[in-house]
Amino acid sequence: MAMRISGSTMRRNVRKVHLWLGLTLGGFFALLGLTGSALVFYQAIDGCLHPEIRVETSQPAPGWNSPVWDRALATLHVRWPDRKGNWRFEVTGEPGALPVRYQPPHAGHHDRRVMVWLSPDGRTILREAVWGEYLMTFIYDLHMQLALGETGHAAVGWIGVGLVFLLATGLWAWWPRGTWRKAFRYKHEGSLSRRLRDIHKLAGLGGLALLLMLAITGAMLALPGQTGAVMAPILGTAKAEPAPHSSGRTGRQVPIRQALIAAHAELPDARIAWVEAPGPGDGAFMVRMQQPDDPSFRFPHSFVFVDQYDGQVLRVDDSRQAEPAVLVTN
Incomplete structure (x- = not known):
């Protein structure tokens, strides 16, 4: 009898924890879910909002040996000769505007960047925008870091941990003590509160696996240091190597096309x-390249670094040869 009372008390306490976690973090979960859903269609929505970058062309998408890349870089240098940072071209694989990001010297990944779109032939600037100052990048920052910088980035990670506990306590509170058939039942004839509770129960069970996956992977992405510390005893420590340097600091830069040919080899x-x-x-x-077994199309995990002055390959980071800890986080 004492054990039964103890079990009932535990279940009651777990339900209270589940309730207060939901009330405290529910708004954040809704925000992250809505912004994450919008980001799935990030490029399509942005194209609809900015029709100037929706251009049609009979030209194929530029590839490894295309002269478009060097022509586009020359266009950027003529338009902004004072920008001495890096120009990063996205290779969409589809005909149309060329998206480019300008990364100022010594800027971090989440610092303000300038986004530029060029015509398919690389000769004309179609649009310029500062990251964070137009809708889709604001939504991105809201999803990634609650628009609060590094503090918000960490907060999103811990909110993900909170969601894991919310799901675990919900499962514990629901776990049937009697027949399983009754536990999955929806009472059509019940009161409104009973029907709402049944809907909540069945929706939670139906989405449990997906929500757990999203919460765990989201927390891992937002808390890389803590994730590495947890995985280190099992998978070892992932070594983060800095990007290699070219052989000199001055000289004539080789064409982008030459660097691409070297990387492709x-x-x-x-x-x-x-x-x-x-x-x-x-x-x-x-x-940055996608190997056939890499599931990430837009942000794959293989890299080749090429000396900008002599065109020699400096380092190859092949995702197929990554350490176990890196494979998990990828």
Whole structure:
């Protein structure tokens, strides 16, 4: 009898924890869910809001050996000769405008960047916008860091941890003590509060696996340091290597096309996703590529770095040879 009372008390306490977690974090869950859903259609929505970048062309999408990349870089240098940072071209694989990001020297990933779209031939600037100052990038920052910088980025991670506890306590509170058939039952003839409770129960059970996956992976992405510490005893520590430097600091930069050909020779089965042309100094070309078994189309996990002055390959980061900890986080 004492054990039954203890079990009932535990279940009651778990329900209270579940309730207060939902009341405290529910608004954040809704916000992250809505913004995340919008970001799935990020490029399509942005194109609808800015028709100037929705251009039709009979030209194929530029590839490994296309002269468009160097022509586009020359257009950018003529338009903004004082910008000495890196220009990062996205390779969409589809005909149309060329999206480019300008990364100022010494800027971090979440710092303010300038976004530019060029005509398909790389000769004309179609649009310029500052990251965070137009709708879709504001939504991105809201989803990633609640528009609060690094503090918000960490907060999103801990909110994800809270969601895991919310789901776990909900499952615990629901776990049937009697027949399983009754636990899955929806009472059509019940009161409004009973029907709402049944809908909440069945919706939670139906989405449990997906919500757990989203919460855990989202928390891992937002809390990389804590994730690494947890995985280290099992998978080892992932080594983050800085980007290599070119052989000199001055000289004539080789064409982007030459850097792409060198990168393609290293990973011939890969698809090009991004190419970054460095500014003056000892930076290197960075070519980001998708291997056939890499599930990430837009942000794949293989890189080739090429010396900007002599076109020699400096380093190859092949996702197929990544350490176990890196494979999990990827």
